[in-house]
Amino acid sequence: MGSSIKPLTFFHFLALILLFQCSGVSNEQAIPPAKEGVRGVWLTNVASDVLLSRKNIEEAVTLLDSLQFNTIFMVTWNRGYTMYRSDVMKALTGYAIDPVYRDRDPLKEVIEEAHKRDIKVFAWFEFGFASSYDQTDGGLLLQTKPFWKALDSKGDITEKNKFQWMNGFHPEVQDFMVSLVSEVVENYEVDGIQGDDRLPAMPVNSGYDEYTVGLYQNEHNGDRPPENENDAEWIEWRAQKLNGFMGVLYKKVKELDPHCIVSMAPSIYPWSKENYLQDWPTWVNNGYVDLLCPQLYRYDIDAYSKLLDEILMQQLDKEDHRKFYPGVLLQVDDYNPSSELLMAKIDSNRLHGINGEVFFFYEGVKKFKSQFQEKYSEKVNFPKLR
Numbered sequence: 001m002g003s004s005i006k007p008l009t010f011f012h013f014l015a016l017i018l019l020f021q022c023s024g025v026s027n028e029q030a031i032p033p034a035k036e037g038v039r040g041v042w043l044t045n046v047a048s049d050v051l052l053s054r055k056n057i058e059e060a061v062t063l064l065d066s067l068q069f070n071t072i073f074m075v076t077w078n079r080g081y082t083m084y085r086s087d088v089m090k091a092l093t094g095y096a097i098d099p100v101y102r103d104r105d106p107l108k109e110v111i112e113e114a115h116k117r118d119i120k121v122f123a124w125f126e127f128g129f130a131s132s133y134d135q136t137d138g139g140l141l142l143q144t145k146p147f148w149k150a151l152d153s154k155g156d157i158t159e160k161n162k163f164q165w166m167n168g169f170h171p172e173v174q175d176f177m178v179s180l181v182s183e184v185v186e187n188y189e190v191d192g193i194q195g196d197d198r199l200p201a202m203p204v205n206s207g208y209d210e211y212t213v214g215l216y217q218n219e220h221n222g223d224r225p226p227e228n229e230n231d232a233e234w235i236e237w238r239a240q241k242l243n244g245f246m247g248v249l250y251k252k253v254k255e256l257d258p259h260c261i262v263s264m265a266p267s268i269y270p271w272s273k274e275n276y277l278q279d280w281p282t283w284v285n286n287g288y289v290d291l292l293c294p295q296l297y298r299y300d301i302d303a304y305s306k307l308l309d310e311i312l313m314q315q316l317d318k319e320d321h322r323k324f325y326p327g328v329l330l331q332v333d334d335y336n337p338s339s340e341l342l343m344a345k346i347d348s349n350r351l352h353g354i355n356g357e358v359f360f361f362y363e364g365v366k367k368f369k370s371q372f373q374e375k376y377s378e379k380v381n382f383p384k385l386r
Contacts, residue, residue, distance in 0.1 A: 036383040037356030038291070038325040039376060040071035042124065043110070044361050045078055045098070051106040058113050060362060065117040067369065068376035073194055073263075073358065074110050077125040077180060079133055080141040083107055084123075084188065088179045093144050111189055120191040120382050122263055123184045128199025129168035129177065138164040148173050150202065151209040153227055160203040168202045169212045169238070174245050178252055185256045191382075192261030193253060197295060200242040200249070201266070201276040205229045207238050230274075239279040243286070250288040261385060263291035265327055265358070268307060269315055281315045290323060290385045292316075293358045297329040299337075301344040308352045321353065323385060328357045331364030339371055346375050355380065 041064060045051050050060045064072065076083045081098035084107035090096035097105070107123065114121045129150075132139025138157055142149050142164070150158035150165040158165040166173045181193055207216075207225060216225045216237065226234045250262050264280060272278035283289050294311065298304040308326065316324060328345055330336065337345075349357055359365065365372065 035355075035380060037354075037380045038071050038293075038358060038383065039069045039356050039380065040073055040293070040325065040358035041069055041365055042358065042361040043072050043074045044126075044363075045075050045083060045100075045106075048361070048363050050362060051075075051083065051101070051110075054104070054109050057106065057109050061110070061113040061117060061119065063369075064362075064365065065119060067365065067372040068379045069119065069365075069372075070380065070382050071120045071122065071191075071358070072110065072114055073122045073124040073265075074107060075126045076107055076123040076184060077127050079127060080131055080139045082180070084184060086180065086183060088176070088183055092176075093140055095140075107184070107188055107190075115189070122192040122194045122261070123181075123188070123190045124194045124196070124265075125177075125181065125199050126196060128195055128197075128201060129166050129173065130163045130198045131166045132164045134162045135164060138166075142166065145172075148176075149209065150206040152205045153208045153229060155208070158203055158206040160205065163198070165203060165206060167206070167209050167212065168200060168245070169207065169215065169241050170209075174248070178249055181249065182252060182256060185253055185260050190260065192263050192291065194263040194265060194291075194293075195249075196265040197267040197272065197276060197278065200245050201272075201278045202238065202242065204235065204275055204277060207234070212238075235273065235277060239273055239277040242277055243279055243282050246283050246288045247286060261290045262288070263293060264289050265293040265295060267295055269294070269311075284316060284320050284323070291325065292320075292323045293325050293327045295327040295329075295360070297327070297332075297360070299329075299341075301341060301348065304345055305348045305352075308348060308354075312352060322383065325354065325356045325358055328359050330359040330368070331361060336364055336367055339368065342368060342371055343375065356383075 043050060050056045081095060082089050083098060083101065085096050085105050111121045131141045137143060138149060148166045148170060150167040152158050168174065184190060185193065213225060217223060253260050253262050264283065266272050266278045266280045267276060269281055272280060284292060296304055296307050298307065311324065312321060326349060346357065
């Protein structure tokens with residue numbers, strides 16, 4: 001049968017192109033097909049009882065599966081204890097695992113339940129170089145290794161926002177952290193590991209211990225570090241030391257398992273560098289990060305979308321956009337976003353060409369089931385990041 005529809009002429013085609021351009025929609029802004037993406041959530045041992053029993057873990061993973069999540073970032077290192085059975089910590093402190101879990105292994109249980117449902121599991125080393133929270137002596141770890149303490153300019157243990165810190169510039173502390181990550185990669189079927197705003201990171205008021213001062217002097221003709229902790233050159237020097245550690249950590253993970261994904265969830269740049277010496281755009285540029293989930297924790301859509309623009313246009317090369325899945329605040333203390341704000345953030349991600357996000361944290365998911373059923377109506381595959 002013939003058709004009454006006339007073929008497009010060159011002028012018709014040109015007119016459509018002009019109309020598309022004038023509409024303000026670019027290829028980068030267009031919503032991508034929902035085939036691949038990271039739909040992730042952080043699973044904590046604080047303000048949540050999920051890890052307290054195998055039954056709770058099974059219920060949580062079942063819910064996430066029903067809502068089409070495909071990735072869990074599970075806490076494995078918190079307040080000087082592990083949430084898995086650690087030979088490293090057993091030898092160091094006498095505790096192979098947080099005493100709360102006794103004869104269980106929550107990381108193993110989460111992996112088993114998640115992999116049954118084709119959900120990826122990342123070991124999230126939440127505390128990083130922080131040793132304790134709200135303990136003036138640095139907790140069990142620094143009681144065992146007092147010379148691992150990070151010190152401020154007054155000679156006191158480095159503290160920021162009630163967290164106490166190990167000296168992340170010291171080779172023994174760096175080796176310790178690499179050993180924790182290594183034993184997880186070697187002994188557990190994790191799909192990846194993750195650091196955050198404390199790994200690798202150090203507060204800007206750190207670096208005044210004997211070891212770090214000596215290292216600085218060796219590289220500065222005997223001069224001591226500036227007393228001003230915010231001195232630009234002093235910040236840059238310390239940030240470069242953490243950049244070097246990031247490279248060592250990435251290389252070690254890939255030596256143990258080339259398929260293990262290295263993910264980072266730092267603070268927003270440049271605030272991250274100015275406050276915690278995290279120069280994460282350099283990590284990405286150097287090829288040390290496979291998956292990037294910066295904490296875009298903002299309380300209105302304009303501020304959130306502005307951060308997306310800055311990261312995509314100023315901080316990441318085009319080829320690295322595929323690694324970027326923003327961290328979205330879903331719950332903290334008594335705060336939850338409105339349904340409208342949650343939906344707007346997800347929509348903003350899609351309009352920026354980002355087919356996924358990672359939510360902090362699991363307990364908030366239960367409060368927004370209907371919203372996730374709407375936005376995550378179809379299952380997507382975890383992306384090929386390497």
